[in-house]
Amino acid sequence: MPHPPTRRFRRAVTTLADIAATLACLFATCLFTTTAATAAPAPADAVPPPATWSVQPSTEHGPNDRPAFRYALAPGARQVDYVAVTNVGDEPLTVxxxxxDAFTTASGGFDLLAAGRPAADVGAWIRLKESRITVPPHARSDVPFELAxxxxxxxxxxxxxxxxxxxxxxRDQAGNRVVVDRRVGTRMYLRVDGPLRPSLTSGGLSVSLRTSLDPRDGALNVTYTxxxxxxxxxxxRPELTVRGPWGLTGTHRKPAPLPELLPxxxxxxxxRVSGVTQAFRxxxxxxxxxTPVPGGSPDTGPTTHAHTTVRAIPWSAVATAAALLALITARFLHRRRRRRSAGPTEKASPPPTPHPRPEHQPIA
Structure with a gap:
C-alpha cells in the first residue's frame, strides 16, 4: 500500500504551483500591454504629405558651386549676397x-539656434530682403541679403x-498632436580681420576602472572635456597613455579625431581603454x-595636456598571494603544534670520561 505524501512534499508542490501561476499572470500582462500598444496606431490623416526644399548659396543669376558662405572681412565692412530656396515638390511652398548664430552640439555637430532665440553674432549682422517667401512647384527663389x-x-x-x-x-512618438518645425539651412563662416589666437583647453579629466580576474585585462573609461x-x-587629435608605477607597464591609444569646434x-x-594592467596605481x-579644419587657418597652436591618476588594485593577485601566505602560515603553525605536543626530547648522556691508567713502576 503506497504511503500518503508527506507534509514537506505537499508544501513543495504548492510552492511550485504558485510560482507557475505568477509567471503565467506576468506573461499574460506583458502580452496584453504589447498588443494594446500596437493595436492603437495614430490616424493616417494627422500628418500632411511632407514638402521638400533646399537652401544653398546663390547669385542673382542662380546657385553656384559654393558649399557654404565664406567671407573674410574687416570690421565695419559690408557684403551683399544671395541665398537660393528651391521647391522640388509638386505644391507651392511658403517658408x-x-x-x-551657429553652435557646436553635444555630439560635435554644427547647428543653428532656434528661431525664437535672440542672435548675438553673425545671425544679428544679416538683413534678408524677405522674411517669408512662396516658391512655386519645381521653382527657385534667389533672395538677396546684406552682411554688415x-x-x-x-x-x-x-x-x-x-x-x-x-x-x-x-505627431510625436506617443501619437500626440504637435507642431513640427522643419528647418533647412546653409552655413556661413566669417573671418574678421585681426590677430588670430588658436588655442584648445582640456579639463574635467576623470577615469573609472573596471577590474578583471586577469590583472592584465582591466579596462578604463576615460572622460575628458x-x-x-x-x-x-x-x-x-587626442592621444591617451596609461602607465604603471616606474613605467613598468604602458598602454597607448589614439581615439577618433574630434570634429570642428567653433570658438x-x-x-x-x-x-574606453581595454587591456590595461592593474598595477596598483x-x-x-x-x-x-x-588640427586645422576645411577652410580654416593652418596655424593650430600648441598641444594641450591633462593628467590624472587612478588606483588599480589587482584583487585576484592580492587574493592569491593572501591565500598562499595563509597556507604557509597554517603549515608553519601546524608543525609548531606537533613539536609542542610531542614533549621535550631526551638528551643523550655524554660518554664516560676515561680514567688514566696507572703507570707501572719498575721493581728496584
Whole structure:
C-alpha cells in the first residue's frame, strides 16, 4: 500500500504551483500591454504629405558651386549676397527665412539656434530682403541679403547660417498632436580681420576602472572635456597613455579625431581603454593635438595636456598571494603544534670520561 505524501512534499508542490501561476499572470500582462500598444496606431490623416526644399548659396543669376558662405572681412565692412530656396515638390511652398548664430552640439555637430532665440553674432549682422517667401512647384527663389560687420567685431572666426523654416502639424512618438518645425539651412563662416589666437583647453579629466580576474585585462573609461578657448575654428587629435608605477607597464591609444569646434564651444568625450594592467596605481595622460579644419587657418597652436591618476588594485593577485601566505602560515603553525605536543626530547648522556691508567713502576 503506497504511503500518503508527506507534509514537506505537499508544501513543495504548492510552492511550485504558485510560482507557475505568477509567471503565467506576468506573461499574460506583458502580452496584453504589447498588443494594446500596437493595436492603437495614430490616424493616417494627422500628418500632411511632407514638402521638400533646399537652401544653398546663390547669385542673382542662380546657385553656384559654393558649399557654404565664406567671407573674410574687416570690421565695419559690408557684403551683399544671395541665398537660393528651391521647391522640388509638386505644391507651392511658403517658408520663413531668417538668419541665426551657429553652435557646436553635444555630439560635435554644427547647428543653428532656434528661431525664437535672440542672435548675438553673425545671425544679428544679416538683413534678408524677405522674411517669408512662396516658391512655386519645381521653382527657385534667389533672395538677396546684406552682411554688415560691426566696427567693434572681434577678430577671428564667426559662424552662423540662413534657414528656411516650415511649421506644420504632426505627431510625436506617443501619437500626440504637435507642431513640427522643419528647418533647412546653409552655413556661413566669417573671418574678421585681426590677430588670430588658436588655442584648445582640456579639463574635467576623470577615469573609472573596471577590474578583471586577469590583472592584465582591466579596462578604463576615460572622460575628458576639450574647449576651444581661441578665436578660430579647430579640430583635435587626442592621444591617451596609461602607465604603471616606474613605467613598468604602458598602454597607448589614439581615439577618433574630434570634429570642428567653433570658438567658445566645448565637447565631452568618453574613451574606453581595454587591456590595461592593474598595477596598483596608474597614471593617465591626455594629449590634444589641434588640427586645422576645411577652410580654416593652418596655424593650430600648441598641444594641450591633462593628467590624472587612478588606483588599480589587482584583487585576484592580492587574493592569491593572501591565500598562499595563509597556507604557509597554517603549515608553519601546524608543525609548531606537533613539536609542542610531542614533549621535550631526551638528551643523550655524554660518554664516560676515561680514567688514566696507572703507570707501572719498575721493581728496584
Amino acid at each position: 520663413d527665412l531668417y538668419a541665426q 560687420v560691426p566696427a567693434d567685431a572681434s577678430p577671428g572666426d564667426h559662424a552662423g547660417g540662413i534657414v528656411a523654416s516650415l511649421a506644420g502639424p504632426g 576639450v574647449r576651444n578657448s581661441g578665436n578660430i575654428r579647430l579640430g583635435a 567658445g564651444a566645448s565637447l565631452t568625450r568618453t574613451v 596608474l597614471d593617465v595622460d591626455l594629449a590634444l593635438h589641434p
